[in-house]
Amino acid sequence: MKLTINDRSVSVDDELTDPRMPLLWVLRDVLQMTGTKYGCGVAACGACTVLVDGAPVRSCVLPLSALQGKAVRTIEGLGGAAGPHPLQRAWVEHQVPQCGYCQSGMLMAAAALLEANREPSDADIDAAITNLCRCGSYPRVRSAIKAAARELAQRRRGARP
Amino acid sequence: MPARGARAMRRRSLLLSGAAVGGALLVGWSVLPPRSRLGSAALWSPEPGEVALNGWIKIAADGAVVLAMNRSEMGQGVHTALAMLVAEELDLPLARVRLQQAGHDAIFGSAESFVGFLPFHGDDREPGQETLTFRGARWMTLKFARELGINVTGGSASVADAWEPLRLAAATARARLLGVASLRWKLPVAELDVRDGVVSHASGPRTHYGELAEQAALSPPGDVTLKERAAYRLIGRPAQRIDLAEKCDGRAVFGLDVRLPGLVYASVLHAPMLGGSPATVDSDAALRQPGIERVVRLPPLGGAGAAIALVGRTTWHTREAARALQVQWREPPAGLLDSKRIEAALEAAAREAAAKERGFAFHSSGDSQAALAAASKRVEALYRAPYLAHATMEPMNCTARVAGGRVEVWAPTQVPGLARDAAARVAGVAPGAVTVHVTYLGGGFGRRLEVDFVAQAVRVALETAGRPVQLAWSREEDFTHDFYRPAGVALLRAGFDADGRLTVLEAHSAADALEPRWMERALPSLSGPVDAPDKTTVEGLYDLPYAIAHQRIAHVATRSGVPVGNWRSVGHSHNAFFAESFVDELAHAAGADPLRFRLGLLQHRPRHAAVLTLAAQKAGWGRPLRPGRARGLALHESFGTIVAQVVELSIADRQPRVHRVVCALDCGVVVHPQGVAQQVESSVVFGLSAALYGRIDIEGGVVRQQNFPDYPLLTLAQTPVIETHTVPSALPPSGMGEPALPPLAPAVANALFTLTGHRLRELPLAPLLASVRG
Numbered sequence: 001m002k003l004t005i006n007d008r009s010v011s012v013d014d015e016l017t018d019p020r021m022p023l024l025w026v027l028r029d030v031l032q033m034t035g036t037k038y039g040c041g042v043a044a045c046g047a048c049t050v051l052v053d054g055a056p057v058r059s060c061v062l063p064l065s066a067l068q069g070k071a072v073r074t075i076e077g078l079g080g081a082a083g084p085h086p087l088q089r090a091w092v093e094h095q096v097p098q099c100g101y102c103q104s105g106m107l108m109a110a111a112a113l114l115e116a117n118r119e120p121s122d123a124d125i126d127a128a129i130t131n132l133c134r135c136g137s138y139p140r141v142r143s144a145i146k147a148a149a150r151e152l153a154q155r156r157r158g159a160r161p
Numbered sequence: 162m163p164a165r166g167a168r169a170m171r172r173r174s175l176l177l178s179g180a181a182v183g184g185a186l187l188v189g190w191s192v193l194p195p196r197s198r199l200g201s202a203a204l205w206s207p208e209p210g211e212v213a214l215n216g217w218i219k220i221a222a223d224g225a226v227v228l229a230m231n232r233s234e235m236g237q238g239v240h241t242a243l244a245m246l247v248a249e250e251l252d253l254p255l256a257r258v259r260l261q262q263a264g265h266d267a268i269f270g271s272a273e274s275f276v277g278f279l280p281f282h283g284d285d286r287e288p289g290q291e292t293l294t295f296r297g298a299r300w301m302t303l304k305f306a307r308e309l310g311i312n313v314t315g316g317s318a319s320v321a322d323a324w325e326p327l328r329l330a331a332a333t334a335r336a337r338l339l340g341v342a343s344l345r346w347k348l349p350v351a352e353l354d355v356r357d358g359v360v361s362h363a364s365g366p367r368t369h370y371g372e373l374a375e376q377a378a379l380s381p382p383g384d385v386t387l388k389e390r391a392a393y394r395l396i397g398r399p400a401q402r403i404d405l406a407e408k409c410d411g412r413a414v415f416g417l418d419v420r421l422p423g424l425v426y427a428s429v430l431h432a433p434m435l436g437g438s439p440a441t442v443d444s445d446a447a448l449r450q451p452g453i454e455r456v457v458r459l460p461p462l463g464g465a466g467a468a469i470a471l472v473g474r475t476t477w478h479t480r481e482a483a484r485a486l487q488v489q490w491r492e493p494p495a496g497l498l499d500s501k502r503i504e505a506a507l508e509a510a511a512r513e514a515a516a517k518e519r520g521f522a523f524h525s526s527g528d529s530q531a532a533l534a535a536a537s538k539r540v541e542a543l544y545r546a547p548y549l550a551h552a553t554m555e556p557m558n559c560t561a562r563v564a565g566g567r568v569e570v571w572a573p574t575q576v577p578g579l580a581r582d583a584a585a586r587v588a589g590v591a592p593g594a595v596t597v598h599v600t601y602l603g604g605g606f607g608r609r610l611e612v613d614f615v616a617q618a619v620r621v622a623l624e625t626a627g628r629p630v631q632l633a634w635s636r637e638e639d640f641t642h643d644f645y646r647p648a649g650v651a652l653l654r655a656g657f658d659a660d661g662r663l664t665v666l667e668a669h670s671a672a673d674a675l676e677p678r679w680m681e682r683a684l685p686s687l688s689g690p691v692d693a694p695d696k697t698t699v700e701g702l703y704d705l706p707y708a709i710a711h712q713r714i715a716h717v718a719t720r721s722g723v724p725v726g727n728w729r730s731v732g733h734s735h736n737a738f739f740a741e742s743f744v745d746e747l748a749h750a751a752g753a754d755p756l757r758f759r760l761g762l763l764q765h766r767p768r769h770a771a772v773l774t775l776a777a778q779k780a781g782w783g784r785p786l787r788p789g790r791a792r793g794l795a796l797h798e799s800f801g802t803i804v805a806q807v808v809e810l811s812i813a814d815r816q817p818r819v820h821r822v823v824c825a826l827d828c829g830v831v832v833h834p835q836g837v838a839q840q841v842e843s844s845v846v847f848g849l850s851a852a853l854y855g856r857i858d859i860e861g862g863v864v865r866q867q868n869f870p871d872y873p874l875l876t877l878a879q880t881p882v883i884e885t886h887t888v889p890s891a892l893p894p895s896g897m898g899e900p901a902l903p904p905l906a907p908a909v910a911n912a913l914f915t916l917t918g919h920r921l922r923e924l925p926l927a928p929l930l931a932s933v934r935g
Binding site: 132 | 234235236237238401402404405406408409410411412413414415417418420426451452474475476477478552553554555556601602603604605606633635636835839842843844845846847868869870874875876877878880882883
């Protein structure tokens, strides 16, 4: 089966996988892309969040069979050729991570939020970021999302003729 | 009373006889001067272009410094804080310090964590006023611990442990490097300038550490002095954590991210009931599943019960196949555990101990019984706390390879040396034949002080013909086979005299002893046949800072059979709730403001009073709040750090809603200010999850909470504004990974009392609040 991951076409050996196999394990154990994390296996914690056609999805419950023709973006592809995503820069600037285990999922959920909502309010952030963090990075996640939103807005203004 | 006096004496003499045993062992060992704690260059395996100057410090050819990192990074920021100490003394930018995992030499062992086990009261160990007994015991413990060299990232002790040796190691290296420059240029050391690792003299010559290192390795350091505080450029200033970039782009390698050629994956199936074991296993169907290569029976290992491992192509394949495994489980011979029954037994034990003056008195002063009898007003209350799970975001796992008589282990562990010993025992090799690679830890909180998952991985690796195996627990296994924070009960009594002064405090608590159980699992060589009194279950209750003339704080150590272990802040986690809720009750009983009531009892403890006052000021204690809101405060010392918190909350939909937590603290010298703030935020969020929702129930031997939906954690939407304020201090740094957690639960409960008039004496608070308010 062919998958599109981070803008690249990737072949997954059908012999080694199974249509029921969740994307999380295909990424981690077959493709060796370990940035996406296992936390609960029941879509409760969000550590495995990736974007599928731009929408945040918990990859631990998303079977391979559902991915035909879809574009997957993982933490490894969040930044681009131009360097880190504004969220990644804000994450460093605001010193968000502690243990860091949940942060790939946090960042992907935040990226999806900013795609859909350029100026998220506190309530929007509350609603969109339901990922669990045991280290308590939440207050910094909130400030970093707002900082990244400001940066993106500035960029858009700067891009205007 | 003579009986109680005798009991207190027994504690002291027990402690001292323990110290004497340590002392006897020390005879014949050199009492090492501080400089020998730096170790020799020979501790490093030589690498081209690098020159080791002592056991901690190497200089790279480009002038960067390589630091032997002995502590595990589990989010607490220890890699950054320790690198800052070294960068400070060597006058380097933080980014020029590289880390390499330290080996197993005794210089990398822990010492302050073991001092933390000593059952001393604050009156014995208040800095500057330490008693001779405490100083002697502390000295002996430090020496003993340094000889043992057990490396533990725990007990909030990493910065305290590193404070002297790391700065000394760096300053010694610097002195040698400058000595070489001085000789080379024939200029006095005092005239040399070092900036960002570049050594120069006003007359022109310039060089960097990399060009001085080879000669420095052959030169003595001469006089070494540590920097004066006023000269710090890094310590106490904002600095960016050194682990951020790789934790934001997926590169950071946690235990589960280890990928090796030929890696196979293993899942573990423990008995559903605690203490159970597989009686019969039919693995035929499981072995016929795709991608499955073998099923391994695991004996009890490192504290884990007997279990079954499935080995296969991916973690998913092994978990799928586990459903096809047919197992008949055998119940534990001692019967099925039940947490309700255990909690009732704890309460009965505490009440009986109170009635019959039983229990081990960890602190007694004056005559509490007579004072209670003479009191004009008495207050009594029973407090309870449940079992709790660690629930690290990264479930337990370990990767191991056994080949050619050698064992290699990749583990997210807080105890690399104990992990090595456990691996050696399982593989039947000498510890020297084991290499442990410490990965990043996806949370630790005390769970990774255990070695069960390491032992299991090595056991499975013995069956995979030299191929590496990654053993990974599911979230469900992680929740249901934890080493839980023990449930605890405390019956508290206090009395006021006719003038309304608080004169007496008694505590009769009961809970499972936990450090002896941990020693059996992780450190069997030091585990004794009889449990020594375990201070950790009573800490935070027997050592209150308040001036109360008559006290008896006694504890009944139980052994329920539930696997218990170290959970972030250990005994303080529930004892602070008991103590600081009860002190609040006493303030209300005395008709006093909770802040003023506490300050009145803290006149002999200016540091505690300063912290409490700062928190109250910053929170606007006493100022009016909007309707429907209330404040509560609590003060608690743990791991050498004093923390006060003021919580502001309301109730919405019958649920407590915490809006703001103001935290003031005294942790000695602040090394990394954002690290301190992060640890406060972390402790508040972790502490709120526990205070509001956390509980593990065991029914019919089975842990009922299996995954996050059954064990609610605080979410971003529920997270309050958290403020951190530090009291300036010149004392050496004390702990920060845990101390901001204990005062949170009582501060919340005290605010809820102010708001509702209901005194909640049992954790977790949210369901209890809903039940009392109907």
